[in-house]
Amino acid sequence: MATHPLVTAFQQAGQGHVFAHFEALDSAQQAELLADAAEVDLAEIAELNRTLVQANAAAGVDLSDLAPAPYEALPKHGGDAAAWADAKRLGEEALRAGRVAAFVVAGGQGTRLGYDGPKGTYPVTPILKKSLFQVFAEKLRAAGARYGKPLHWFIMTSHINHAATEAFFQEHKYFGLDPEHVHFFRQGRMPAVGFDGKILLEDKHRIAMSPDGHGGSLRALQRSGALDLMQREGIDILSYFQVDNPLVRFIDPAFIGWHLKTRSEMSSKMVPKAYAGEKVGHFCTQRGKTVVIEYSDLPKAMQEETDPATGKLRFVAGSIAIHLLDREFIRRMATGADALPFHRADKKIPCLDAAGNPVKPEKANGVKFEMFVFDALPFAKNPVIIETDRADDFSPVKNAEGVDSPKTCAEDQLRQFARWARANGAELPVDATGLPAFAFEVSPLFGYDEDSFAASWAASSPKPAISAGAVLE
Ligand code: UTP
Secondary structure, X not given: OOOOXXXXXXXXXXXXXXXXXXXXXXXXXXXXXXXXXXXXXXXXXXXXXXXXXHOOHHHOOOOOOEEEOOOEOOHHHOOOHHHHHHHHHHHHHHHHOOOEEEEEEOOXXXXXXXXOOOHHHOEOOOXXXXXXXXXXXXXXXXXXXXXXXXXXXXXXXXXXXXXXXXXXXXXXXXXXXXXXXXXXXXXXEEEOEEOOOOEOEXXXXXXXXXXXXXXXXXXXXXXXXXHHHHHHHOOOEEEEEEOOOOOOOOXXXXXXXXXXXXXXXXXXXXXXXXXXXXXXXXXXXXXXXXXXXOOXXXXXXXXXXXXXXXXXXXXXXXXXXXXXXXXXXXXXXXXXOOOOXXXXXXXXXXXXXXXOOEEOOOOOOEEEEXXXXXXXXXXXXXXXXXXXXXXXXXXXXXXXXXXXXXXXXXXHHHXXXXXXXXXXXXXXXXXXXXXXXXXXXXXXXXXXXXXXXXXXXXXXXXXXXXXXXXXXX
């Protein structure tokens, strides 16, 4: 029988071992392995082996000429109040014109949380235990009603959770959204390699493949037809957010307005770091470009450096993974000469050894390749960064316990509900951190930000009673 051209290509690339068990597989398994192999770009893997695997991993990140990135401060921190008001007006106009769509990246594996299922299905709200997806869906419904224009929602999944994610939405009738406005697509995959650069097998008929990182979203948006759909619908701005953060204001008129008025192709929200060593990416400039340097790459001395005049942290702008991206910028990144770099992550990867026996490694035995969306920033024209209040935009569920856990996230939601209620005159006991004495819940359909909450509150007669277990809907 003639050798399959893919088998020959793998042999020529020094990856022939991938087909070592091919003859012993049944025809369905052979087809599966060939389908996996067809997804692998052998030239790309050869290049990554040369640049990331064989090269000293620590050689890494270029830290030359780094300076703190400028940002638009909130008015209460000295920003220009008139400019913020103008931005908000512009953003509202764009929302009424239907120029903005929401985009959540939900292809991650959520290993730290250790939850069995797509992370977006995780129950997060304090009383009703609504899932992350339901919270976002209701924010979208409320914003669509507020601006008189239903919003489209793009949801990026991975091969691991795609079917379960779609089934969850079907089971819950899309949480009241029009299914025509909800668009699922899978992100790409990358094969894992051993430290010798050899592609790892998960099984005799399966390559060890994993999602290509949130940066893979740019190519996936193009490939899936999402950008064409946006164009047909007159949508030119995509609001990017992560699936693990129920606080995120992804329909934020002021942010959209800043993006528009500065003619930015990719905009970002920052929060001032809570402390020098906080584990967030740092917004910096480098020879005229905006870059994000991860905390693990920024030397401790720079993380801790203070401004002699003010005593404040110099590299203060922390990234919270909230961006606006222009449709045509995404297209350029996905199809043009500029491409996002890959990062190397050393991981424990269950695989087969050379004899075909399964191995469950105790320590890292190979490398996964991932792209990060913030690496698009240096390619964007006029990237603008705006400050936001952490309490209004960021409380992710990352870990099962401790920082950024379901507990801290539920408490931050409670603080937000209490803040909104008190700002509108409700009497509610809170502790020094703003945490109310009892749990209650505000549905995004009642209020998903300060303004929408205030509008519903003003329209309510009598005013909602807020007590333990109450739900404002
Ligand atoms: P994280 O970096 O927190 O990774 O992803 P994770 O996979 O969710 O969790 P751990 O690290 O395994 O515990 C940040 C966001 O990027 C998305 C995630 O779904 C999350 O919304 N993401 C990450 C993708 O969509 N694809 C990826 O390949 C990686």
